[in-house]
Amino acid sequence: MEKAPSGPLKGLRVLDLTRVLAGPTCTQMLGDLGAEVIKIERPGAGDDTRGFAPPFWPNTQESAYFLGVNRNKKSLTLDIAAPEGQEIIHRLLETCDILVENFKVGALAKYGLGYEQLKAKHPGLIYCSITGFGQTGPYAPRPGYDALIQGMGGVMSLTGEPDGLPQKVGVPVADLFAGLYGCIGILAALRHRERTGQGQQIDIGMLDTSVAWLANQGMNYLATGENPPRLGNQHPNIAPYQVFPTKDGHIVLSVGNDPTFERFCKSFGCEQLLADERFQTNANRVANRDAVTEALTPVMQSRTTAEWVAALEERKIGCGPINKLSEVFADPHVQARGCVVPLQHASGETVKVIANPVRLSGTPADYRIPPPQLGEHAEEVLSGLLGMSAAELQALKDKGVV
Secondary structure (H helix, E strand, O other), rough: OOOOOOOOOOEEEEEEOOOOOOHHHHHHHHOOOOOEEEEEEOOOOOHHHHHOOEEEEEOOEEEEHHHOOOOOOOEOOOOOOOOOHHHHHHHHOOOOOEEOOOOOOOOOHHHOHHHHHOOOOOOOOOOEEEOOOOOOOOOOOOOOOOHHHHHHOHHHOOOOOOOOOOOOOOOOOOOHHHHHHHHHHHHHHHHHHHHHOOOEEEEEOOOOOOHOOOOOHHHHHHHOOOOOOOOOOOOOOOOEEEEEOOOOEEEEEEEEOOOHHHHHHOOOOHHHHOOOOHOHHHHHHHOOOHHHHHHHHHHHHOOOOHHHHHHHOOOOOEEEEOOOOHHEEEEEHHHHHOOOEEEOOOOOOOEEEEOOOOOOOOOOOOOOOOOOOOOOOOOHHHHHOOOOHHHHHHHHHHHOOO
């Protein structure tokens, strides 16, 4: 039996018109926090990510990709291009607090489902639109994809070796950040609605959010007018804060300030560096980063990674191994924090998902519903929520609407 919601958003209902990653990331977060999420999918096909495989989860027809961002959702297949499908959306909106969509700009308006078309009838509706480039501006009509947003947003120009190609981040961060910023916007809009009773549209553009998380590098440019160079695994503002080779692999060494650098040098036989003006302050070390790397590389190669981790942690100097995913999920701290959650899938298989990292002491995230099979909850939503008869439901199935 499905577990009752218990999170801080318990009692809220979300109509989820999203697919792939940015939108589903947003709606999964809402679901994890207790909202009831009704995911609308295309009949016969569903969310594109159902086919983003291999790998499929063993003994299921679900891709690992889809499973990662679609728990705590009920799947209803619906052809929103059909008048009957649009009518069902309107009936569902009578019961919903939030609508999240990531269609191209203006696409939902063709079906009478744009924000301007809905707000008069549903003044309290919170309507979150997640697109590549936002609802306005010269690029608004363009489709948005993670890799091209990483390129256009600047992070690829900052990532990679100095003499190598620009590199994208190894996971789709532009999608993920857009989804999380969308969730933040929704939570703020809920607070506003508590005070005023009024909903609003939240306009999330992936390019906007990518510019926002340029963070220190974006500010470095604004302060100097100079494009930051690619530095490989080095930090633009701190040294040494980078990857070093060890006797048997590599390690990240993070020396965040001058006292820590002094402690490192005195602990590991490098006192002579403290008398060298190039190394005496962080600003000098950043200006002479190549010399820092040259001086410390043979030192770091004198011990194994495990030996360095033990020695540096004992002296409270930041460091860490570079783990493969097999090592990440086997890490005792990751396991102690419960970063993987097993769920019983409708196929009968147990699937593992990555836990929500937001740890609330009073209303923690819960895991009520495993990622759904396509259309799994059609009867529950249409008959249970909207009161549709079995004959009406069958007629919609026969017409391919559901």
